[in-house]
Amino acid sequence: MAAPAAKQDGFHDCRDAWARTLEELAADxxxxxxxVNDSVGSSKLGGFQKKFPDRLVNVGIAEQTMVGVGAGLANGGKIPFVSAASCFxxxxxxxxxxxxxxxxxxxVKLVGQSSGVAYGELGPTHHSIEDFAWLRPLDAITVIAPADAWETAEAVKWAAAHDGPVYLRLSRMPVPDLDIANRVFRPGKAEVVREGQDVTLIASGTTVHLAARAANALQAEGVSARVLNMATLNPLDEAALSAAASETGAIVTVEEANIRGGLGGAVAEFTAGHLPVPVERVGFPGFVVTGSVDWLFEHYGISETGIASAARRAIARKRP
Incomplete structure (x- = not known):
């Protein structure tokens, strides 16, 4: 089953956590x-606007101006959160x-809303699956794709305190909270969702819980799968990648993004240059066809079944 397009029990919209946290921080x-670019509603900033009407700038549908205004505010000592649909x-x-x-x-804190294929049937013009590839080469920008509501709130807090540009990639698709004890948000460090020895599943954003479910399915087959939440794509946790390659010998990447230049591309670049192991990339191969979120996830194998199949392929390619 793919990530749900409609909210279900136990699933949370990360944008709610983002908006609530920003209001709390702004109060202090x-x-x-x-x-924003005429995106108060889709950015869930209606509450922020009511509480701080003089601290929200709506430039209208003018994204280039929006970013320039954010840069000017930062140059003047403010901490601007520039929020818009990530595709624009x-x-x-x-x-x-x-x-x-x-x-x-x-x-400046860039907040890409409704990332990936969250807009579903609106198609490639509204999909944002190239953003990782575009922003990763800009090494000054910390790129973070939170996996759930808790991590979203922690990422917003960290971004507000961090002195430097940040890109937060948020989705409108509800996701469940990860079942991890004693969590600590550490940008630039992968989070271990579960341990394993046979293969490592490295996921980001909305796909992390799917990787965890795939690991559970593989466990029933006797396959021990490590699961990493690679929330930060820039900088990448190379120590965690080295450990995954050397200790499990096979890697599967999972992302709601283009595998060319995204998380899959980043992991493949690292392993090719340091510790060559089989890498299977689960994500989108390029422009995708139009369809619902659920259908797109299932069609392109971003599902428990698709991830498990990729893990089997990666294991089969391991050197004897």
Whole structure:
């Protein structure tokens, strides 16, 4: 079963955690401001606007201007959270993200809403599956894709305190909270969801709980699968990748993004240059056909069954 397009019991919209946390932080820090592109509703910032009407700037449908305004506010000592649909924030305003924020290393927090294929039937114009590939080369920007509501809240807190540009990739698709005891948010460090010795499943964002479910299915077959939540794609946790390659000998990456340049590309780059092992990449191969979120996930193998199949392929390719 794919990630649900509609909210189910036990599933939470990470945007609720983002909005609630930003309001709490803004109440204590008058320097926190929000900048949007006529996206107050989709960014869930209606409450923020009511509480802090003078600290929300709506530039209208002008994403390049939006990013430039964010850079100017940061240059003036504010802490701007620039929020918009990730397909437009990272696509239409990429030049401004590169020149105004990454190159200048301004303290701007980019918040890409409704990432991946969350817009479903609206199709490739509204899908945001290339954002990892576009932003990873901009090494000044910390790129984070939270896996659940708890991690979203912690990432927003960290971003507000961090001095430097950040990209938070949030989805509108509800996801369950990960069942991990004593969690600590550490940007740049992979989170161990479960241990394993035969293969490592490395996932990010909305796909982490699917990787955990695939690991449970594999366990029933006698396959021990390690699961890592690689929430931070830039910088990548190379120590965790080295351990995965050397200790399990096979890797599967899972992402709601294009495997070319995304998490799969990043992991393949690292292993090819350091510890060559079989790597199977689960994600989108390029532009995808139009369909519902559930159908797209299932069609492209971003599911418990698809991930388990990729794990079997990776194990079969392991050197004797």
């Amino acid at each position: 820090n008058p320097d926190i401001v929000a900048v 924030l990272t696509g239409r305003a990429l030049e401004q993200v590169k020149a105004d924020i990454a190159y200048a290393r301004f303290n």
